[in-house]
Amino acid sequence: MSILLSVILPVFVVIGLGFFAAKRRLIPEAGIDGIMRFSQGFAIPILLFQAIATLDLQENFDLRLVGTFYTGSFTCFLIGMLAAHHLFKRDWEDAVAIGFIALFSNSLLLGLPITERAFGADATQANFAIIAVHSPFCYAVGITAMEIAKAKGHPPHTIPAKVLRAIFSNSLIIGITLGLIVNLTGLPIPTVVDEGLDMLVRAALPSALFGLGGVIARYRIEGDMPTILFTLSLSLILHPSIAWLLGTQMNLSQNEFRSVVVTAAMAPGANAYLFAAMYGRATRVAASCVLLGTALSIVTAAVWLALLA
Template structure:
């Protein structure tokens, strides 16, 4: 209970304030959209840029860490997609969108602040190593799979261009890419610029969490409950269980092990809904999974944190 109160609930209090502000009409939809554009388009990309520009890649970018997290993530994608087709009788385009929900953990807006609150700011280097790959990997998998099932006789050579265009139009990936360029080249950042970036970084997570609450307020859980619950079981239970097993087998260091399990047990992120909306597929399932998964993760994350403690 102390873990739930001291680590997880403060994060969800900020989400809840955004949720209530939107529900009560204290923030309009356009106001919430503005907060999200600020956080996702500017503040969070700057957070990622600064973190990756200063990250010790040699010490923290461990292939065992990345392999552990993304093996679980990809496994959930495949199981979710196949279950959607053969168990829930959805077509293949719906199935890819449902698989993407199980693939895309909320590594940034939930995983990062919960890890920081649970284990301290110094413990989040492994989180940033996961986040650096997260959007590129997930969108590459999801878009490639969707374009393949949508192609229906179109030449395969058109798929890579569509994937790259979609990936690099994402501001989070731009922030990640620029941060890695600065890190690898050693380009200096002027002090006055760095201090200005610090101001944006301090606003990134609070504004993103508030905006997430406002966006969630638009959703409602409706229909497809077996599909929703199955997909959430993959995200909240199977993915962290795979991460735990592989992390143990790979003998990950304690900080990396904690980061990979905490990140894996997070609810599907809002990007799962954005992906479904982009293709107009399984949007009701995606919205319900984001809403219900975020609520359920207050409990499931507390269980995983208790096991880690």
């Protein structure tokens, strides 16, 4: 209970305030959209830029760590997609969107602050190593699978260009890419610029969590409950279980092990809904998974943190 109160609930208090403000129309939908555009389009890309630019890649970018997390992530994608098609009788395009829900954990808005509150800021270096690959990997998998499902006679050689165009128009990936360039080249950041970026970074997670609550307030859980619960079981139970099993085999450090399990245990992120909406596929399932998964993760994350403790 102390873990729940001290670590997880403060994060969900911020989400809850955003939810309440949107539900009560204290902030209009356009205002919530503005907050999300600020956080997702500016503040969080800058947070990622700074974190990746200063990350010790040799020490923290461990292929064992990345492999552990993304083996579980990709496994959940495949199971979710195949189950959606064969078990729940969805067409392949819907199935890809449902698989993407199980693929895309909320590594940034939930995994990062919960890891920091539970284990301290020094424990989040592994989180940033995971996050650096997260959007590029997930969108590459999801977009490639969706474009293949949609191809239906279109020449296959057009698929790589569509995938790359979609990936590198994402502001999060732009921030990560610029951070890697600065890291690898050693380009200095002027002090005055760095201090200005610091101010934006401090606003990134609170504004994003508040905005996430406002966005969730628009959703409503309706229909498709077997599909929703199955998909959430992949995100909240199977993915962290795979991360735990593989992490023990890979001899990860304590901080790496904690980061990979906590991040894997997070509910589907808002990007799961954005991906479904981008293609107009399984949007009701995606919205319901984000809403219900975020609520359920209050309990499931507490369980995983208790096991890690």
